[in-house]
Amino acid sequence: MPDTQELRINGKTVRVEADRDRTLLGVLRDDLGLTGSKYGCGEGRCGACTVMIDGAPARSCITKLGAVASREVTTIEGLERDGKLHPLQQAFLDAGAMQCAYCTSGMIVAGAALLRQNPSPSRQDIVEYMDGNICRCGTYHRIIAAIQSAARAVKEASR
């Protein structure tokens, strides 16, 4: 039976009525209308569904709703602040780091989590951290360039 649960999504408290064993991805998309996170594989192997949970990247397609109670969930919709894109969103645009862009949400969320953890990642750091995210269009090295340029932008802005 559905339980009522309080969730913290993109800085807001929201109440959902949903089974605790439903996937976080399903609840985000179908119940909360946050469709930026995508289904790509259902086994946590493509990264299209990546969200941050307490700042760390997580595969929402294999995360049960019950596991995120009282934890801070950030989706792609939560990265933009006051109409201003997250530096990595801007960097993706500047680098043209997408084609069909279906992987883009997951890539940006994963990349943003990386930058939180490591503000100056090397190419190798990026490759290792991002290896679980698939871009079938093959724009990987543009994504690497976008993450590097966002890292530089953040550093310059904080100077």
Add this chain to the structure above:
Amino acid sequence: MNLPTESPDLAEPTPEIEFERYELREEPAYHFALDRRDFLKGLGGGLLVLYLLDRESPDAEAQESGRRRRGGFNRAPVPQDVGAWLHIGEDGKISVFTGKAEVGQNIRTSLTQAVAEELRVPMSAVTMVMADTRLTPFDMGTFGSRTTPDMSRRLHRAAAAARETLIDIAAETWKADRKDLAAKDGAVVQTTTGDRLAYGKLTGGRKLTRTVTDDTPVTPAERWTISGHDAAKVDGRSFVTGAHPYSCDIRRPGMWYGKVLRPPTYHASLVSVDSSAAQAMPDVKVVRDGDFVGVVAPSEQLAARALAAIRAEWKPGPAISDRDLFRDLKNPGGQRPPARGGRGGFGGPNGNAGSIADGLAAADVHSEGTYTIAYIAHAPLEPRAAVAEWANGELTVWTGTQRPFGVRGELMDAFKVPEARVRVIVPDTGSGYGGKHTGEAAVEAARLAREASRPVKLVWTREEEFTWAYFRPAGVIEIRAGVKKDGSITAWEFHNHNSGGSGVQCPYRAANQAVAFHPSQSPLRQGSYRALASTANHFARESHIDDLARAIGMDPLEFRLKNLKDERMRDVLTAAARAFGWGRKPESDHGIGIAVGTEKGGFVATCAEVAVDRSSGRVHVVRAVSAFDCGAVVNPDHLKNQVEGALVMGLGGALYEAIAFDNGKIQNPKFSKYRVPRFRDVPEIEVVLIDRKDVAPAGAGETPIVAIAPAVGNAIRNATGVRLRSMPMVPRGLKV
């Protein structure tokens, strides 16, 4: 064959559908009438420009229904009448209507550039309405790299005609000399006085219609200021914010979720179904219609539970296995179509000639080889998805497909509804690569929605996408060749079994030639894939050419240049070799390789450097350089993006992608079991674009994929002395 260069002045070529687009044959052809004048009325005042495909048809406005000639294989359905239209409203709003679909190749951007270029407006002033069967003119589909050579040229012409018409009107209004008028920033400007009249104002409440054809003059590429330059992806912001609604993101009021029961194995047939447990679940609806069994429920989770509760008995089909694949493809049972050559068939510039026996007798060295090509999956990251809604007997489906009108046809056929009552809308889609030419999810969702009397969303699981979509055809390629010590090729015999005829012809001079494609019977469902069989045929040919060069001790680049006839192929080869630094000796356990090819009017050469780890067997491509010529470049950055993406995607089929199947079941229908290129696989990439302003642009999404596999194979051969003749080459690493 597509070797001759395309002149910008030539009429639009008649589209021809390649043999190996098997999925297109699965669909019946239709001939329905449609009156779309209602939509044209709905446009309101302003200037409407219709691009006519058929100059013989003066009454195109009533006929843009997509009439298609019925016919066999080679008589492809030809869309007629209106190929595109463009409207400039009284408010100055510019709307362009095309049946092409955006699937990541960034044609929404390149087509917007074409219109903005000719209308002398910023790109932001143009709205592109795409791939909606109710709003846009018929289009056969977004495949074959035809958008740039066909649709872009049409839109250049429609927009140029609109601009000239507006200048005519201004000249009349002002009683001015036409030569003192110019179009600029959405207005006609009188250069002598500085007066300006906005496009919207010029039409002054009238409804004007102009028709244009292919001979309308357009801005030459040398004078382009918007086309030919970088432009950011249109709507880019909606993609980086997650706001863009793909098909799977569409939500409709009262919408429920559907799931479809799949057979446990290929070719299994349904014997009996017990769905009582599912039917007993509250709010669950079970649909049984012949072999179709599906469920609808208020949530996806409940739909999945209901589906799992269905007990079905199946009669298994033949226990097909990949172990027998290549033997069976070469020795098929009764064949339907006769063998024929590639595009253009025999008798083209490289058709059969002379005698293979004579050629081999004249050779100093013979070389034979058999190459095998595995089935691979497109695995678009957005799986097949559709939302279907019936209202007042009309069906609307949102779905990701490269053929909205083809899918409309499938729906009309499945539900016996007329064309006017079916609408297919294609939101910009999560890629296709040739894999989304069909409407499975659309038909299934529509069947479920009709039963449920509410909108239904159906998203295929990754396993379904890997199992029930069609694959790139597997194949066996046999080559026999002879060469003289001076580097002249005396014999070239090439047989492709099943994988397809695209790119089968030999671009090298060879006095005696026999080239053939032999259709077969495929155990798995197969169909189009980016560049079709060209990738397989280039892999085999360019690997074999390399071996011929080595056999006579000639540098592979020199050998190719000696035998290549086409200047554009020679040019890309030279450009790639120069940028790569061909000739430098690689470090130990590294190797370098080169390959060249042509497809869809484009020319590509790729150089690759690989590193082979002898202890782990890992083969890593450390560097790849491609030179590409597809005529006048429309958007350099997006073109580079396509070339880079094709290189990366091509690495998958070259090195590790293969569909495994046994006992009628796909064994690796998941990303955890089916290895696609990932971040760690990406080489350093350099792309050299050859911008030929004098040649009309060809499409670019496909061709750059054809040379990477042989370049890597040749590099592995260079590093290890081992010639790998199967695609994928190293699914389990390389033991040397």
